[in-house]
Amino acid sequence: MNREEAKGLAKKFLAGKATAEEKNDLHSWSALNIDNEAEVVFTSKPENADDVKSRLFDRIQSKINTENQLVYRGPIRTKLWYRMVAAAAVLLIAGTSVYLYKTDAGGFFKDNLADAKHIAVGKNTAILTLSNGKQINLSDAINGQVADESGISISKTSNGQLVYELKGGSTKAGNENRLNKISTPKGGQYQVVLPDGSRVWLNAASSIKFPADFVGLNQRRVQLMGEAYFEVAKDKSHPFIVETDKQDVEVLGTHFNINAYADEELTKTTLLEGSVRVSLAGYSPLRHATDAFVILKPGQQALLADGPIKINPADTEEAVAWKNGYFKFKSESLSSIMRKLSRWYDVEVVYKGEISKDRFGGTISRYKNVADVLEMLESTKLVKFKVEGRRIIVI
Numbered sequence: 001m002n003r004e005e006a007k008g009l010a011k012k013f014l015a016g017k018a019t020a021e022e023k024n025d026l027h028s029w030s031a032l033n034i035d036n037e038a039e040v041v042f043t044s045k046p047e048n049a050d051d052v053k054s055r056l057f058d059r060i061q062s063k064i065n066t067e068n069q070l071v072y073r074g075p076i077r078t079k080l081w082y083r084m085v086a087a088a089a090v091l092l093i094a095g096t097s098v099y100l101y102k103t104d105a106g107g108f109f110k111d112n113l114a115d116a117k118h119i120a121v122g123k124n125t126a127i128l129t130l131s132n133g134k135q136i137n138l139s140d141a142i143n144g145q146v147a148d149e150s151g152i153s154i155s156k157t158s159n160g161q162l163v164y165e166l167k168g169g170s171t172k173a174g175n176e177n178r179l180n181k182i183s184t185p186k187g188g189q190y191q192v193v194l195p196d197g198s199r200v201w202l203n204a205a206s207s208i209k210f211p212a213d214f215v216g217l218n219q220r221r222v223q224l225m226g227e228a229y230f231e232v233a234k235d236k237s238h239p240f241i242v243e244t245d246k247q248d249v250e251v252l253g254t255h256f257n258i259n260a261y262a263d264e265e266l267t268k269t270t271l272l273e274g275s276v277r278v279s280l281a282g283y284s285p286l287r288h289a290t291d292a293f294v295i296l297k298p299g300q301q302a303l304l305a306d307g308p309i310k311i312n313p314a315d316t317e318e319a320v321a322w323k324n325g326y327f328k329f330k331s332e333s334l335s336s337i338m339r340k341l342s343r344w345y346d347v348e349v350v351y352k353g354e355i356s357k358d359r360f361g362g363t364i365s366r367y368k369n370v371a372d373v374l375e376m377l378e379s380t381k382l383v384k385f386k387v388e389g390r391r392i393i394v395i
Contacts, residue, residue, distance in 0.1 A: 210222040229255075
């Protein structure tokens with residue numbers, strides 16, 4: 001979708017005529033096309049469409065460069081208002097608690113966030129640990145073959161993927177104890193194509209362990225810490241199992257996301273396509289009741305804390321926003337938002353005083369500087385920050 005088509009969808013949205021699919025298209029386009037002049041405004045206060053339009057007008061008007069000599073009088077004001085909202089709404093989020101506007105990128109930069117401008121965004125970086133213990137820094141490795149393990153070629157591609165391939169149609173049986181591990185640091189992410197062709201996207205501060213070869217194994221079992229998105233190659237005779245600290249997810253071929261960070265209260269499994277069974281770690285049908293597992297359908301999310309597994313309707317777009325290159329916060333606590341920022345920008349977060357109980361919503365590219373995110377959170381007047389080196393202090 002180009003900019004003109006996006007403007008057309010934005011006008012339909014403002015007129016209340018956009019379908020759910022069109023709203024999603026507009027939202028997805030906006031998340032991938034936020035430029036240096038685009039700003040997201042977060043708020044925890046619900047607003048209807050008229051409120052959003054009104055506040056958009058006020059904020060845009062206050063930021064207009066006086067050298068343009070635009071005067072808002074009578075019909076001209078109304079006409080210009082709709083023209084400006086149509087432009088701003090190109091980046092409008094399809095919801096009632098978030099809006100965007102375009103303005104001078106340096107409009108309200110704050111001195112106490114000056115250090116944040118020097119904090120780099122996350123990038124494709126990871127460490128590959130082979131079964132013999134050898135470690136390879138994938139950031140430093142040149143493109144092409146980086147390792148060879150008993151008939152398995154491991155190659156790095158130019159677009160930041162690690163690919164496992166059988167050499168010469170090898171049929172040598174795999175070894176479930178001959179594990180490889182890929183780990184991303186804070187401020188890192190990576191993609192890997194597993195030996196069976198399954199694709200995995202690793203988020204920051206995450207790792208996955210897996211056999212260097214699945215040939216001859218009854219199951220395709222991998223171990224995850226942190227967060228990853230999976231597109232599993234179909235193989236009905238060899239179930240694919242993702243093992244985390246608290247649960248196992250069994251699939252035959254599907255697309256899903258697992259968020260299993262140790263510092264998060266909930267383990268979240270979100271299904272986009274296919275079907276999966278989520279069970280408590282160590283589950284056995286001979287020893288456990290049926291409430292020890294659930295079957296997910298597309299559009300559902302399994303939530304696991306310390307009790308039974310719960311199923312909720314999922315915001316699939318929110319669940320995989322990180323994979324698609326942006327943050328999406330939906331009525332989210334400040335502490336949850338700051339944990340995500342800490343992982344992606346590799347920063348320490350320190351709280352001084354009571355943590356805000358307000359909830360925030362909004363969408364912004366993960367490739368914006370962290371200062372942009374902090375400035376926009378500050379614009380709600382609900383929270384303030386100070387940055388010292390790589391430490392973000394919540395005041």
